[in-house]
Amino acid sequence: MSVLRIPNQRAVIDRRRLAEAIAGVVGEKGAQKARADVLALVRQALEDGRRELEQRLEEKPSAGHEITSGYAFLIDQLIRVLHDHVISDVYPVGNRSSGERLTLIAVGGYGRGEMAPHSDVDIAFITPARNTAWCEQVIEALLYYLWDLGLKVGQSSRSVDEMVRMAKSDLTIRTALLEGRYLWGDEALFDETSQRFWGEVVAGSGAKFVAEKLEERNARHKRMGDSRYVVEPNVKDGKGGLRDLQTLYWIGKYVHRVRSAADLVEVGLLTTKEYRSFRRAENFMLAVRCHLHTITKRAEDRLTFDLQREVATRMHFADRPGKSAVERFMQFYFMQAQHVGHLTGVFLAHIDEQMAERRRPTGLLAAFRRRARDYKGYRVMDGRLRAPTDGWFAQDPVRLIEIFQIVEEEGLEIHPATMRVIRRDATLVDNQLRKDPRANALFLKLLTGRRDAETALRWMNESGVFGRFVPDFGKVNAQMQYDMYHHYTVDEHTIRAIGLLGRIERGELTQDHPLATELIPKLASRRVLYVATLLHDIAKGRGGDHSELGADIALTLCPRFGLDEAETQLVSWLVRYHLLMSATAFKRDLADPKTIDDFVAQVQNLERMRHLMVLTIVDIRAVGPGIWNSWKRQLLGDLYLAAEERMRLGDNAHGRPHRVAAKRARVAEMLGDLSHLIDELDSRFDDEFWLSEPEDVIALNLPHYAAAKQLQDRLSIHAHYYPKRGATLVTVIGDDHPGLFYRIAGAIHLAGANIIDARIHTTHAGKAVDNFLVQDPVGQPFREDQQLERLKISIRDAIANRIELVPQLAKRPLARPRAASFDVQPEVFVDNDASRSFTVIEVNARDRPALLNRLARTLFECSLMVNSAHITQFGERVVDSFYVTDLLGGKVTSKSRLAQVKEALLKAASETAEAEAA
Structure with missing residues (x-):
């Protein structure tokens, strides 16, 4: 395959002029002394050629073939000039023997004539037999020139026999030689090499x-x-x-x-x-x-x-x-x-x-070939469905939907020849077909298919039929979401979410999603869930709130698909509020009764919540690998169960004394012989501690507190893996003092961990009991003893003022270096209605190691007490939510003071301020 001819080649490189310049310096100084000058001439030609091609790329930014061929042409000419210089001037031989022959073959992408500016230069040096001294000298001299030019050379030096032997045994070598192109040198030897490659290596090995x-x-x-x-x-x-x-x-x-x-x-x-x-x-x-x-x-x-x-x-x-x-x-x-x-x-x-x-039997054996069967007018053979005629879909365009429904239901594939016809005939999908009740019934049956709707929908999408049949979905086809959180395009994310939904319903993910597996059979309409999953992101990229816009689209599409009025309203609600459950679970304090009250007020009934729970799970998990984890599963499960209890028991579920007593009883069971600690330490802990912490954490905190009290230990730090939440639980017990939270937060970050949740308590005796859930930067818990010890030492040093937090945190590299590519403007929101007892402050900013420490310090400097903190990461963006009070334990209600707090937090969240502080 020859290099594509490019316009005005001499502007890229004039080989004749370069060769003449080299001949001039060689004639003046001799071959050996002129090497530096030759190299300088060739290097200048390379730089000039690259500059010319860069300019052409700037002028014609989509001319991929022309530019890559231009780079291949540039390298071709340089190698040819250098080859001629080496054999004529450096190692001249008057009458070469039959063994002193050498051909240069461009292989790989270079052989194909496609070179990006910094692609490898792949060359095969072929000799008739074992290398003679002359061949080795020429090859070595050429390579040194190319290396000195800064080119990355992939080279091999073999005889023809060696080439044949190695190509037979090595797929990579065989593929590289497959694209072999005569570059320079002995043409007859190249022809011999080519004939032997095709005759001895390729022949008979196609399959x-x-x-x-x-x-x-x-x-x-x-x-x-x-x-x-x-x-x-x-x-x-x-x-x-x-x-x-x-x-x-x-x-x-x-x-x-x-x-x-x-x-x-x-x-x-x-x-x-x-x-x-x-x-x-x-x-x-x-x-x-x-x-x-x-x-x-x-x-x-x-x-x-x-x-x-x-x-x-x-x-x-x-x-x-x-x-x-x-x-x-x-x-x-x-x-x-x-x-x-x-x-x-x-x-x-x-x-x-x-x-x-070619492998098909002939003669008598041909009678035993597998025969095709008919299915609804189609031909089926070897698991592939084929349209019987070229005009099959034109006769009835509904078949463009039907064929995908059939392959999903029957577990078949579409024959590629038929897929080619489908792509050609996708233009038959028009308004008439979109309104056709048969077509919509078939689409809904496909979407809710129980075998493998994901694969069939992906085929439908790539054929062009999906986007034409559902034009709103066509608008998000191949649409990326420019952030580090979403790993796939919108259409691929949606199709993966539908596939996950099917796997959960088939019981394939029971271990990962036990609650969702249990809920799906209880739904009044499973098709509501599948349609809501299809539509939840359908309005992305329209410049408004995609949840609100999507809810309106659902009101139009659902009746078309065949859903009744109640189903349509439920789908629309689910699309409108598909982010509600994750936002509540990850950004709010689930121990605060007002959180549950507000969530239940939005959801209103159990049927909605069941659908929303499953939709939330598949939406998060389909974002990409590593996004779903046991911490998120636990939070969503806790929210669901708390909301379900609230719906079931009504106001009875919120009797404060009743809830505290019930939790104390459960903790007593967990403590066993140590249950007496509950009464002994009763005067130390208030109801907030009992209501906000999970039973298993309290069952750890009480013995730790009692041991510290007995030992008169002024600082007690505990860290251990907490499998229930997929994180590491860090508990700090010690003398309470202003700024303790921000120091601990900074220390944990210095130890290489991220805080995902924090609860801050002060006992009646003035002791701090602070619980932190932490993970490493990729969302995994700390488990190793040395990791846990590093956490403890870092916290101890920070509290004792043995380290300067701000400069040390500023030196830490970003856990996600590519986050610097995104411009995330910090935002601060204050909500005095989200909790009965606390002011909730939410900060959105670009994620970086010092952020939580700076925000916590700012809250301290604003004379605010942090009761709990909840941290959620969305790729390069982080949302930190704080439940705070003033120093007297009340909400912050003064407008002027709230404005000061917001201004201070915005400054702390900005990276300019952080750089100045560092």
Whole structure:
């Protein structure tokens, strides 16, 4: 495959002029003494060529093929000039022997003629037999020149026999040579090498090569996240990326010996339209890769958050109402990745059929072949559903919905040839079809399918039918959410949530979600839950509150799908309030009765809450790996059970003496022989302690407090793994004094932990009993003895003033370094209605190690007492909620004082103030 011809090649590099300049300095100084001058000339040519190509990329930011071919051309000419200089001037041989022959083959991406600015230069040096001294000298001299130019060279030096032997046994070598392109040197030797490769290595091994490449591809996808919709994709190796396109070409070339991607049309593996789609996707992704290399000045292939914005700007994407330039750029990227996925499916299926045809028995054995069967007018063979005619869907467009419902219900796949027809005929989905009761009934049956709705809906989405049948869903197709919290595009997140819902209902996730598994069979309408899951994020990217906008969309779509009035109203409510349960559980104090009262007032009945509980779980878990954890499961479960009890018992559940007495009785059972501590320490702890702490924590706190009291220990620190909540419980018991909370918070961060929940108590004897739940930066508990000891030492040193917290915290690196790519403006909200006893202050800001310490210190400086703190992370953003009182134990109600507190917290949350303090 030759390098694409690029315009005005001499502006990139003039090989003749460079060769003449080298000949001039060699003639003047001699080959050995002129080496530095030769290197300087070639280096200048390389820099000038790169500068020219960078300028062209700036002028034509989407010209991926032209720019990558330009870089390959530039390197070609440099290597050719250097080769000629070495064999003519450095190691000249008057009459070379038959063994003193050398051919240079460009292999890999370089051989394909696609080079990003900092791609490796992959060269195979081939000799007739074992290297002669002359061949070794020439190869070594060439490599030193290339290394001195700063190029990263991937090289091999082999005889023809060695090449054949190693290519047979090594898939990577075989793939690299598959794209071998004559670069320079002995052409006859190149022809011999090529003939032996195709005749001795490739011949008869097509099926094995295809199987190995597909296995390699699957392993790569798994390593890269196994989705083409991850929000920081790898342009080269990610699913739907350049490597997938290259795999198609490799397989086509290996099996059919195609010379270029265009030849895939001639051998029937792609249609002309699909080939154009292939080239568009490849051109775009090559351009993106060139921009990544140019920006970073290295071989960077991952489209990270910090680079996405700059690449979007360079490629001239602009902001639009409701969507930023970077979101529009990434949406276009994912649409190209989607095209790659479709091409891959169609292509591989054709290859599979072609190879199966070759293996198919003939003669008498042909009678024993498996026969196709009919199913509702379709043909089924080998687990694949196929349309009987090319005009099947045009005859009745409802079949465009029906086919996906059938494959879900029957556990089949759609034949790639039929999928190709579906993509072509997706334009048949119009308003008439959208209003068709049959089509909507089939769609609802598919959505609520009990076998594998997720896979069928993903096929439907990638075919283009889904977005046309539900245009509101089409608007979020391939739409990314520009933050570190969401791992997938909106459509992929939604489809994954539906898949999780199905798995929970089938009982596959009972251990992870026991409550949700128990609730689903109790629902009055399971289809309400599936439709609400489909619609919960459908209004994202419209510039308003997606929950409110989505609720309005639900009122229109649900009747169309066939839901009755009651179901429609419930779906709309669920979409409107799908964030209510997580916000309450993660940002509010569940021990405060007012929290439960307000939640119940919003939910109103058990049926709504059951739906909301399951919807909340699948929504959070479908965000991405590592987002769901046992801490969130526990909080949501606690909220559900408390709200259920409130609905069941009404006001009787809130009798304060009754609740305290019930908890004391349960703690007594847990303490066993130590239950006498409850009465002995009764005068120390007030009702707030009993009401706010879980029974198992109280059962730990009381013996710890009693032991510290007996030993007259002024500071007692305990840390242990708390499996129930998937965190580490840190308890600090000691003399209470102003600023204790912010010192402990800073110390815990210095020890490498994040606080996710905190409860602050002061006994009647003036002792502090503070409980903290902590995790490491990736949401895992501290378990190792040395980790727990580090926590204790850090807290002890901070309380004793042996460390300066602010400078030390400022030195700590970000737990999520890429968070710096996001501009999160701090916000402060004050709510005096969320609790009967406390003022609730919520701070939203960009996450960083010193934040909680600074906020806690600011509250202390504002003369506020923190009763509890609740910390929730959303990728780069963190929400810290504090339940506070003034020094007299009352709410903060003065407007002027609240304004001062908000101003102080905003300053503390801003990174400018933090930098100044450091």
